[in-house]
Amino acid sequence: MTAAPHDAFAPGDPRGRPELRRALTDYLARTRGVRTGPDRIVICSGFGHALRLLFPAVLPGPLAVESYGLAFHRQLLTAAGIHTAPLPLDEHGARTAELASLDDVRAALLTPAHQFPTGVPLHPDRRTAAVNWARTSGSYLIEDDYDGEFRYDRKPVGALQGLDPERIIHIGSVSKSLSPAVRLGWMVLPARLVDPVLAAKGEREAWASVTDQLTLADFLTHGSYDRHVRRMRQRYRRRRDRLIEAVHAHAPHLRLSGIAAGLHAVLQLPDGATASDERTALRAARWQGLALDGLSDYRHPDATMPPRHGLVVGYATPTESAFPAALEALCRALPPAA
Amino acid sequence: MTAAPHDAFAPGDPRGRPELRRALTDYLARTRGVRTGPDRIVICSGFGHALRLLFPAVLPGPLAVESYGLAFHRQLLTAAGIHTAPLPLDEHGARTAELASLDDVRAALLTPAHQFPTGVPLHPDRRTAAVNWARTSGSYLIEDDYDGEFRYDRKPVGALQGLDPERIIHIGSVSKSLSPAVRLGWMVLPARLVDPVLAAKGEREAWASVTDQLTLADFLTHGSYDRHVRRMRQRYRRRRDRLIEAVHAHAPHLRLSGIAAGLHAVLQLPDGATASDERTALRAARWQGLALDGLSDYRHPDATMPPRHGLVVGYATPTESAFPAALEALCRALPPAA
Numbered sequence: 001m002t003a004a005p006h007d008a009f010a011p012g013d014p015r016g017r018p019e020l021r022r023a024l025t026d027y028l029a030r031t032r033g034v035r036t037g038p039d040r041i042v043i044c045s046g047f048g049h050a051l052r053l054l055f056p057a058v059l060p061g062p063l064a065v066e067s068y069g070l071a072f073h074r075q076l077l078t079a080a081g082i083h084t085a086p087l088p089l090d091e092h093g094a095r096t097a098e099l100a101s102l103d104d105v106r107a108a109l110l111t112p113a114h115q116f117p118t119g120v121p122l123h124p125d126r127r128t129a130a131v132n133w134a135r136t137s138g139s140y141l142i143e144d145d146y147d148g149e150f151r152y153d154r155k156p157v158g159a160l161q162g163l164d165p166e167r168i169i170h171i172g173s174v175s176k177s178l179s180p181a182v183r184l185g186w187m188v189l190p191a192r193l194v195d196p197v198l199a200a201k202g203e204r205e206a207w208a209s210v211t212d213q214l215t216l217a218d219f220l221t222h223g224s225y226d227r228h229v230r231r232m233r234q235r236y237r238r239r240r241d242r243l244i245e246a247v248h249a250h251a252p253h254l255r256l257s258g259i260a261a262g263l264h265a266v267l268q269l270p271d272g273a274t275a276s277d278e279r280t281a282l283r284a285a286r287w288q289g290l291a292l293d294g295l296s297d298y299r300h301p302d303a304t305m306p307p308r309h310g311l312v313v314g315y316a317t318p319t320e321s322a323f324p325a326a327l328e329a330l331c332r333a334l335p336p337a338a
Numbered sequence: 339m340t341a342a343p344h345d346a347f348a349p350g351d352p353r354g355r356p357e358l359r360r361a362l363t364d365y366l367a368r369t370r371g372v373r374t375g376p377d378r379i380v381i382c383s384g385f386g387h388a389l390r391l392l393f394p395a396v397l398p399g400p401l402a403v404e405s406y407g408l409a410f411h412r413q414l415l416t417a418a419g420i421h422t423a424p425l426p427l428d429e430h431g432a433r434t435a436e437l438a439s440l441d442d443v444r445a446a447l448l449t450p451a452h453q454f455p456t457g458v459p460l461h462p463d464r465r466t467a468a469v470n471w472a473r474t475s476g477s478y479l480i481e482d483d484y485d486g487e488f489r490y491d492r493k494p495v496g497a498l499q500g501l502d503p504e505r506i507i508h509i510g511s512v513s514k515s516l517s518p519a520v521r522l523g524w525m526v527l528p529a530r531l532v533d534p535v536l537a538a539k540g541e542r543e544a545w546a547s548v549t550d551q552l553t554l555a556d557f558l559t560h561g562s563y564d565r566h567v568r569r570m571r572q573r574y575r576r577r578r579d580r581l582i583e584a585v586h587a588h589a590p591h592l593r594l595s596g597i598a599a600g601l602h603a604v605l606q607l608p609d610g611a612t613a614s615d616e617r618t619a620l621r622a623a624r625w626q627g628l629a630l631d632g633l634s635d636y637r638h639p640d641a642t643m644p645p646r647h648g649l650v651v652g653y654a655t656p657t658e659s660a661f662p663a664a665l666e667a668l669c670r671a672l673p674p675a676a
Contacts, residue, residue, distance in 0.1 A: 006657065009517035045383075045545050076540065179347035181548035202414065207383055209547035210519035319344065 004214050014198050016043025016186075017213040023220035024186055028172070031226075032148055033158035035165045036188045042197050045183035045207045047144060048076055050171045055082045057200035058193060059140060064108035066094050067303035068118055068295060073109070086300035089115065092123035096130035099139075106139045112160040113148040117298050117312045119258010119266055121157045130160070134167040140190070145172045149229050151261040152237045166190045174216065176263060176316075177229055184212055236263055239315045239323060246327055251334040256313075263316035266295065269309040269335065278309040281335045285311065288329035342552050352536050354381025354524075355551040361558035362524055366510070369564075370486055371496035373503045374526045380535050383521035383545045385482060386414055388509045393418045395538035396531060397478060402446035404432050405641035406456055406633060411447070424638035427453065430461035434468035437477075444477045450498040451486040455636050455650045457596010457604055459495045468498070472505040478528070483510045487567050489599040490575045504528045512554065514601060514654075515567055522550055574601060577653045577661060584665055589672040594651075601654035604633065607647040607673065616647040619673045623649065626667035 008017065015021060021038035028034035044050045051073060055061065061082035065074065067089050077084055085102045088095045093115050099108055110130065112122040122130075134141050143160045151157060161170035165188075173185030189197060201207070219225045240259055247256055247267065255268045269277055278294040285292045293312045318326045346355065353359060359376035366372035382388050389411060393399065399420035403412065405427050415422055423440045426433045431453050437446055448468065450460040460468075472479050481498045489495060499508035503526075511523030527535060539545070557563045578597055585594055585605065593606045607615055616632040623630045631650045656664045 009519045010655070011518045048540070049545070179548075180349050181347045183545055183547050202386065207387075207521055207545065209521050209550045210517075212547045212549060317348070 001211065003218075004210075008210055008214060012210065014201050015039070015041065015194075016208060017210060017217060019217035020213045020220075021186075023217045027220050027225070028159070028170075028188065031156075032145065032170075032172075033162040034170055034188055035162050036170075040165075040189050040191060040194055042187045042189060042194065042201070043208050043213060044185045044187055044201075046173050046175060046180070046185040047146065047171055048072070049183075049207065050185060050187050051076055052080065053187070053197055053200045054142070054169070055080045058196040059107050062102075062105050063142075064099055064102050064105045065300065066110065066115060067300050067305050068298045068308070069109075069111070069116060069300065071298065074300065084300065086303040086305075088303070088305035089118060089120075090305075091120060093120050093126050094122060094130075096122075096126045096133065099130065099133040100137070106137070107142060108134075108139070109142045109144060110160070111144045111146065113145055113151070113157045114258065114261040116144070116146060117258070117264065117266060117293075117295065118308070119260075119262065119264070121260070122160070127160055127163065131163045131167065135164065139167070140193075141168045143168055143170045145170060147176045147262040148172070149177055150233055150236060150263060152233070152240065153260045157261075161188060166192075169193065177225075177232070182212055182216075184208055184216055235320070236316055240265065242323075242327060243313065243315055243330075246331050247334070250331040251337070253337040254334065257310075264312055264314040267311040267313055267334075269311075270337075273309045275307065275309065277335070278311070281311055281333070284335070285330070285333040288333040290326065290329055290333060339549065341556075342548075346548055346552060350548065352539050353377075353379065353532075354546060355548060355555060357555035358551045358558075359524075361555040365558050365563070366497070366508075366526065369494075370483065370508075370510075371500040372508055372526055373500055374508075378503075378527050378529060378532055380525045380527060380532065380539070381546050381551060382523045382525055382539075384511050384513060384518070384523040385484065385509055386410070387521075387545065388523060388525050389414055390418065391525070391535055391538045392480070392507070393420045396534040397445050400440075400443050402437055402440050402443045403638065404448065404453060405638050405643050406636040406646070407447075407449070407454060407638065409636065412638065422638070422640075424641040424643075426641070426643035427456060427458075428643075429458060431458050431464050432460060432468075434460075434464045434471065437468065437471040438475070444475070445480060446472075446477070447480045447482060448498070449482045449484065451483055451489070451495045452596065452599040454482070454484060455596070455602065455604060455631075455633065456646070457598075457600065457602070459598070460498070465498055465501065469501045469505065473502065477505070478531075479506045481506055481508045483508060485514045485600040486510070487515055488571055488574055488601060490571070490578065491598045495599075499526060504530075507531065515563075515570070516554075520550055520554075522546055522554055573658070574654055578603065580661075580665060581651065581653055581668075584669050585672070588669040589675070591675040592672065595648075602650055602652040605649040605651055605672075607649075608675075611647045613645065613647065615673070616649070619649055619671070622673070623668070623671040626671040628664065628667055628671060 021041040024041055025038050062085050063082055064087050065084045067086040074084055161168040170188040174182050256265045259265045275296055282294050295308050295310045359379040362379055363376050400423050401420055402425050403422045405424040412422055497508055499506040508526035512520050594603045597603045613634055620632050633646050633648045
């Protein structure tokens with residue numbers, strides 16, 4: 001507060017504080033391979049706010065989305081009058097080659113680093129196919145980089161945005177790295193979309209707290225954010241390793257997927273499992289006091305791909321002291337071998 | 339941060355943090371005569387956000403507004419598809435007896451404590467007339483209490499909301515008391531409007547920073563906010579007194595109005611002044627490096643009342659050290675006697 005310039009507390013640039021946009025430019029280039037500049041970053045209050053700014057004011061519908069994804073995002077788009085068309089998924093991520101067959105679609109929302117919730121990274125060929133579709137059809141890709149900073153095993157998966165900054169809208173936030181209660185996110189925009197997004201935002205409504213913006217800028221610039229992410233990545237990796245060990249020991253018939261990154265994994269039910277089996281497993285978890293979701297909760301209502309059944313296990317939320325008990329409860333709830 | 343409960347950093351109640359809603363309940367009752375409870379307060383990011391939540395999702399148009407007011411609010415309403423109907427003003431404030439003659443209008447937006455920008459408080463008879471209209475027609479009053487805390491001379495003008503909490507939506511923010519860069523405001527709602535407003539807000543988008551919310555709650559609860567407002571009120575009163583003295587000494591033919599409260603006064607041009615005279619006076623101010631507005635900038639395009647001409651002089655913005663020079667510049671720019 002004492003170091004903040006006097007003008008920081010007047011109504012400011014609707015893009016957000018320049019200190020934060022400069023710090024994000026450096027940080028995203030270094031950690032995610034994002035190619036941008038401070039003038040093409042717009043600060044917002046999170047991913048939902050970014051979607052509200054884009055649709056319908058900046059981009060028209062319909063919008064391609066992944067067949068499994070957050071219902072909250074689909075509902076927000078529906079409320080904005082935007083039709084969503086589901087893209088099938090497989091073990092390589094979204095089948096982006098099928099984008100061209102979706103009628104009238106001029107934008108696609110993807111989670112390339114770690115498909116949410118199934119957990120696979122988008123295959124390099126699929127990334128190329130998505131970018132080529134956007135270029136040839138004059139469409140936009142919206143990259144939801146919700147947990148790109150938390151990768152454990154393999155070498156980093158860079159942001160899709162680096163492949164074509166004029167066709168890809170990259171959106172991130174501190175919801176996973178710090179807290180969803182800190183309402184701070186960012187949109188990295190193609191040059192021609194900056195003015196339309198600012199018009200949708202409104203000159204006078206900056207939305208995001210300037211004190212939070214200046215704090216995050218400082219946190220980024222002085223390396224504290226990097227240290228925090230590194231520390232949390234180690235902590236989450238340990239939790240993930242313990243989850244893998246526990247499942248292997250108590251239910252070797254079950255497979256965990258999506259474990260290379262992120263704050264959740266999917267406990268896949270055996271082949272042939274049904275929606276009813278998933279509901280039974282969720283009920284068993286609830287009995288143990290665990291709030292898990294089933295994959296069915298994330299399925300797009302119009303999806304045509306074969307259904308998948310499994311439990312989405314988030315392992316970041318419990319406090320460090322509560323985690324062992326939560327893991328034991330999960331082991332008691334695991335579905336037995338058929 | 340260290341005192342905040344663990345759940346504060348998870349997605350929370352879309353109404354906002356309970357600590358802040360409890361603190362505001364006490365504070366608004368004590369200082370503004372607002373009658374409410376924590377469950378009927380919804381935290382938002384400022385007045386503009388409140389209007390966006392209300393229109394068109396919760397209240398239909400058309401909406402009565404004062405003939406002079408913020409163009410930003412009118413534009414925001416127009417963008418939301420809401421027609422605004424101007425209510426005439428006189429030396430007693432908005433002519434609320436005329437609300438009944440406005441076709442189809444089911445809500446009115448008022449600045450009762452200190453009309454913006456002309457500066458008069460709404461006369462007690464006009465307050466009663468507005469509330470009676472709302473009751474008999476089943477309409478709502480929206481009270482923009484933008485600077486209710488900064489009253490200098492007379493005894494406090496309580497919030498209109500105390501007259502009928504079921505018909506009046508009271509909206510305040512910290513934009514004048516702390517900074518517009520702290521994106522925090524509050525809506526005090528009639529019971530039956532709470533759920534519709536929360537539905538418009540969306541379960542997952544709390545918008546306002548939780549760290550800012552907890553900080554303000556603490557600030558209010560421990561009396562620091564009261565001390566800050568008291569200190570700033572003294573500072574602004576001194577500035578206002580110096581402004582009155584300066585105008586009296588340099589331009590005794592000009593009258594300052596709206597000086598009993600707030601962070602601005604209106605320097606009225608002499609009777610018979612025209613829009614052209616106002617533009618000339620504004621140009622002279624600009625030559626002196628002053629960014630003033632003319633009353634014409636605030637006039638509703640459909641207003642039928644006789645036009646008023648004058649300069650809106652905000653005296654809160656300059657730093658304490660820059661204020662004397664700003665006041666001297668104003669004196670050099672004052673229009674000469676005819």
